[in-house]
Amino acid sequence: MLFNSFHFLIFFPVVTTLYFLLPHRFRWGLLLAASCYFYMAFIPKYILILFITITVDYFAGIGLEATQGRKKKWILLASILANVGMLGFFKYFNFANENIAAFANFIDWNYPIENLSIILPIGLSFHTFQSLSYTIEVYRGHQKAERHYGYLALYVLFYPQLVAGPIERPQNILHQLHEEHRFEYQRVTDGLKWMAWGMFKKVVIADRMALFVNPIYDSPTGHDGPALVFATLAFAIQIYCDFSGYSDIAFGSAQVMGIKLMKNFQHPYFAKSISEFWRRWHISLSTWFRDYVYIPLGGNRAGARRVILNLLITFLLSGLWHGANWTFAIWGGLHGLFVALNHFIEPRWIRLRESGFAKRFSPALDALSLLSTVGLVCFAWIFFRASTLSDAFYITTHLFSGWTTFISQFFRLTQEGIRAGFWGFVSGLFASLNSITELTRSEIALSVIALIFLLYIEIKQHRGDFLARFNLKQPAIRHVSYSLLIVIILALGTLYTGVEQAFIYFQF
Amino acid sequence: MTEKNDFLKFLKSSIAVAALIALTIAAIFIATPPDEKHLYQASLLKSELLRTVTSPRIIIVGGSNVAFGIDSELMEQELGIPVINDGLHVALGIAPLNEIKHYLRPGDIVIISLEYYNFTDEASFYGQPQYLADWVEFSPERIWYLHEPYKQMPSIFTMMLERKVNRQLNYYLYGFSYEAGRNFYSGDLFNEHGDFIGHLGENSNKQFEIADSVYPINLIEDAYVFLEDFNQFALSNGATVFYEAQAHRQTNCERTGKKHLDRFFNRLKTKTTIPLLTNLDQLCLPDDYFYDTPYHLNAAGRRIRTERLIDSLKIALGLE
Numbered sequence: 001m002l003f004n005s006f007h008f009l010i011f012f013p014v015v016t017t018l019y020f021l022l023p024h025r026f027r028w029g030l031l032l033a034a035s036c037y038f039y040m041a042f043i044p045k046y047i048l049i050l051f052i053t054i055t056v057d058y059f060a061g062i063g064l065e066a067t068q069g070r071k072k073k074w075i076l077l078a079s080i081l082a083n084v085g086m087l088g089f090f091k092y093f094n095f096a097n098e099n100i101a102a103f104a105n106f107i108d109w110n111y112p113i114e115n116l117s118i119i120l121p122i123g124l125s126f127h128t129f130q131s132l133s134y135t136i137e138v139y140r141g142h143q144k145a146e147r148h149y150g151y152l153a154l155y156v157l158f159y160p161q162l163v164a165g166p167i168e169r170p171q172n173i174l175h176q177l178h179e180e181h182r183f184e185y186q187r188v189t190d191g192l193k194w195m196a197w198g199m200f201k202k203v204v205i206a207d208r209m210a211l212f213v214n215p216i217y218d219s220p221t222g223h224d225g226p227a228l229v230f231a232t233l234a235f236a237i238q239i240y241c242d243f244s245g246y247s248d249i250a251f252g253s254a255q256v257m258g259i260k261l262m263k264n265f266q267h268p269y270f271a272k273s274i275s276e277f278w279r280r281w282h283i284s285l286s287t288w289f290r291d292y293v294y295i296p297l298g299g300n301r302a303g304a305r306r307v308i309l310n311l312l313i314t315f316l317l318s319g320l321w322h323g324a325n326w327t328f329a330i331w332g333g334l335h336g337l338f339v340a341l342n343h344f345i346e347p348r349w350i351r352l353r354e355s356g357f358a359k360r361f362s363p364a365l366d367a368l369s370l371l372s373t374v375g376l377v378c379f380a381w382i383f384f385r386a387s388t389l390s391d392a393f394y395i396t397t398h399l400f401s402g403w404t405t406f407i408s409q410f411f412r413l414t415q416e417g418i419r420a421g422f423w424g425f426v427s428g429l430f431a432s433l434n435s436i437t438e439l440t441r442s443e444i445a446l447s448v449i450a451l452i453f454l455l456y457i458e459i460k461q462h463r464g465d466f467l468a469r470f471n472l473k474q475p476a477i478r479h480v481s482y483s484l485l486i487v488i489i490l491a492l493g494t495l496y497t498g499v500e501q502a503f504i505y506f507q508f
Numbered sequence: 509m510t511e512k513n514d515f516l517k518f519l520k521s522s523i524a525v526a527a528l529i530a531l532t533i534a535a536i537f538i539a540t541p542p543d544e545k546h547l548y549q550a551s552l553l554k555s556e557l558l559r560t561v562t563s564p565r566i567i568i569v570g571g572s573n574v575a576f577g578i579d580s581e582l583m584e585q586e587l588g589i590p591v592i593n594d595g596l597h598v599a600l601g602i603a604p605l606n607e608i609k610h611y612l613r614p615g616d617i618v619i620i621s622l623e624y625y626n627f628t629d630e631a632s633f634y635g636q637p638q639y640l641a642d643w644v645e646f647s648p649e650r651i652w653y654l655h656e657p658y659k660q661m662p663s664i665f666t667m668m669l670e671r672k673v674n675r676q677l678n679y680y681l682y683g684f685s686y687e688a689g690r691n692f693y694s695g696d697l698f699n700e701h702g703d704f705i706g707h708l709g710e711n712s713n714k715q716f717e718i719a720d721s722v723y724p725i726n727l728i729e730d731a732y733v734f735l736e737d738f739n740q741f742a743l744s745n746g747a748t749v750f751y752e753a754q755a756h757r758q759t760n761c762e763r764t765g766k767k768h769l770d771r772f773f774n775r776l777k778t779k780t781t782i783p784l785l786t787n788l789d790q791l792c793l794p795d796d797y798f799y800d801t802p803y804h805l806n807a808a809g810r811r812i813r814t815e816r817l818i819d820s821l822k823i824a825l826g827l828e
Contacts, residue, residue, distance in 0.1 A: 006662045006663060009662075182511050182514075183511045183514055183515050183518075184511075184514055185514040185515075185517050185518050188514075188518060189518065189521065423683075426681075430681070440674075440678060441677075441678060441681035441682060442674045442675075442677040442678040442681060443674070445677060445681055446674070446677065475521075479521065479524045479525050479528060480528060482525050483525050483528035483529045483532060484532070486525070486529050487529055487532045487533060487536075490533070490666050490669055490670070491533075491536065491669045491670050491672075491673045492670065492673060493666075493670065
């Protein structure tokens with residue numbers, strides 16, 4: 001079930017109402033049943049995969065707590081193998097097989113194994129990692145083994161974060177699932193506000209950006225630099241609003257029921273370095289890789305070469321976690337490289353910033369840091385979004401083509417427009433934008449207005465607790481604002497395509 | 509504050525917000541009427557004809573292949589039976605057929621001529637929501653003619669709201685209605701039978717716009733079930749149903765492969781009991797007979813197709 005579907009519009013209030021009506025002892029059952037229903041709206045039989053791993057982890061957790069020494073390690077290994085094996089089979093078998101077949105073809109070996117005709121279970125990478133967190137944390141002694149099978153199942157299946165995270169840790173969630181949560185006006189309404197804001201980001205901005213991005217990225221070879229750059233910037237906005245929008249809806253819908261999920265995004269495009277970007281982007285995944293891969297590999301306690309290697313391994317794995325495709329591996333590798341470079345440059349940069357001379361140019365240097373970070377992130381997004389490696393290479397090698405024509409056309413059209421007055425100028429602007437996108441003026445104008453609104457709210461949120469301050473305003477102002485936000489979601493969301501637009505991260 | 513008080517406060521706020529939302533949406537709906545220049549403006553004329561033309565009558569239904577490609581006046585002269593051209597747009601799928609069901613009377617002759625494209629997937633067959641939203645906007649009771657009215661209702665009205673806002677904004681940005689900017693695709697260029705006549709004077713000067721595309725070859729099976737149900741419904745109401753193939757452009761026929769097109773009609777013959785009026789050897793027409801898409805005939809093509817249809821009908825109805 002998608003959050004941006006009418007199905008969910010019915011599902012959510014029904015489940016929430018029942019949740020508050022039922023006595024506490026029955027609520028886990030309701031949430032578990034609702035979560036199963038939520039998941040089974042995609043491909044029902046795949047729920048069995050989840051229950052297999054949940055069962056393995058349930059017994060593994062109890063076993064881990066009851067044993068010590070070598071046997072404990074074997075139990076952990078068995079649990080990891082069961083979880084990773086499931087992920088490997090569904091997500092990476094065909095990828096590995098294709099690569100072996102390509103290599104076999106290269107050396108003229110008649111490779112007999114065909115690809116499997118399987119569909120990747122939705123959100124498999126997310127719930128696998130969440131399950132792994134449980135057994136690893138029990139192994140490390142940070143979490144007690146869950147003796148109630150239903151609660152452990154709910155920890156993995158909890159519908160708000162089941163298919164696209166945040167990837168939670170048992171220490172944060174399990175005890176909250178056990179606790180009784182009353183209906184509290186402020187908490188419930190704040191949760192609904194997060195949901196509405198997430199929905200705005202998804203249907204008004206992300207899906208609107210897709211109108212610019214998809215035609216160009218689906219067939220990049222017919223396009224020049226301006227269109228490719230424009231589409232890449234639009235994709236950077238799209239993926240942020242799509243994924244953080246999902247996370248906001250997940251956060252809000254859990255908060256309504258009294259469960260506080262971790263925040264997955266903290267305004268990543270305001271980051272002034274790549275390392276900072278990763279402290280703000282998909283926080284639950286980056287901390288997962290930090291805690292369970294990077295630090296066990298040695299983290300940054302070893303020598304420079306080892307640190308670089310650890311970073312590259314961690315980010316390559318993170319890339320492959322996103323998708324079984326070389327484009328994702330390159331995306332991860334690029335980020336590994338950027339973070340490794342940043343690891344060595346940042347201390348020098350900070351020292352430079354602290355010098356008296358640089359302090360005078362602090363705002364300009366901040367802007368430079370921010371823009372260069374966004375630039376690097378956007379460059380890497382090309383590999384993330386491109387369907388194939390050849391598309392990605394075409395885009396990266398054509399980013400600087402066609403600008404002369406575009407700029408001269410832009411000046412010609414706007415100058416012609418200026419002579420005709422303000423609306424002529426606006427018309428000229430639209431005409432030059434139309435040379436790289438075939439969208440109507442209203443689609444372009446609505447995108448610009450929506451982006452300005454997004455930026456305004458993001459800045460407000462970045463500067464402090466926007467929601468808490470907004471809650472202090474007069475009820476009439478708040479009610480009108482909420483109503484307008486919902487009308488905007490309904491009226492300006494790109495629902496007219498007739499196809500509910502799935503969240504990008506559902507595919508992972 | 510107790511849980512009960514919290515809940516009452518929440519209920520009060522929710523009602524206030526819901527009322528404000530309803531008021532805003534109502535204001536948008538009232539302030540933004542359907543676009544007079546929209547091609548679907550003609551759907552009102554077609555509904556009116558279905559309501560008022562006396563039976564027996566011939567109703568030809570399909571997408572724009574019918575609107576552009578049939579000369580109803582000529583048919584009426586030759587056959588002596590009133591003719592209603594109920595073709596409008598491929599994207600409406602079978603929704604107009606459901607509307608016809610509502611107006612069907614004994615003695616009526618329905619000629620179905622859906623586009624091949626309608627049979628390629630469910631959205632194309634049952635209608636594309638954004639276009640259905642425009643169609644319903646002109647006449648809200650049409651919501652009941654959709655494939656799954658209750659299920660589609662929320663999305664159709666949401667789309668309608670969005671399209672109204674976009675339309676109004678486009679009006680400000682272009683200085684005129686966006687639909688008016690689509691030149692001859694206008695709702696006021698239909699004659700009194702429901703034939704589109706805006707392209708007749710321009711004599712095929714847009715042929716360069718036609719893509720030599722290949723038709724998809726995977727077809728949905730539900731379509732045949734629906735057509736047979738429609739046929740049985742018509743028969744039980746004393747009406748007769750025929751199927752007539754859209755005119756196919758020669759280059760597109762060749763690129764797709766005639767065997768795929770024949771396969772479609774063979775399926776139609778075996779899966780339904782609807783008589784086929786088209787001679788399959790004459791399925792494809794030379795490229796010169798098309799106007800701006802592989803579905804839209806020009807004046808000469810329209811004449812040829814209509815004459816062939818008249819001949820077939822005379823035989824089928826025993827008028828010769």
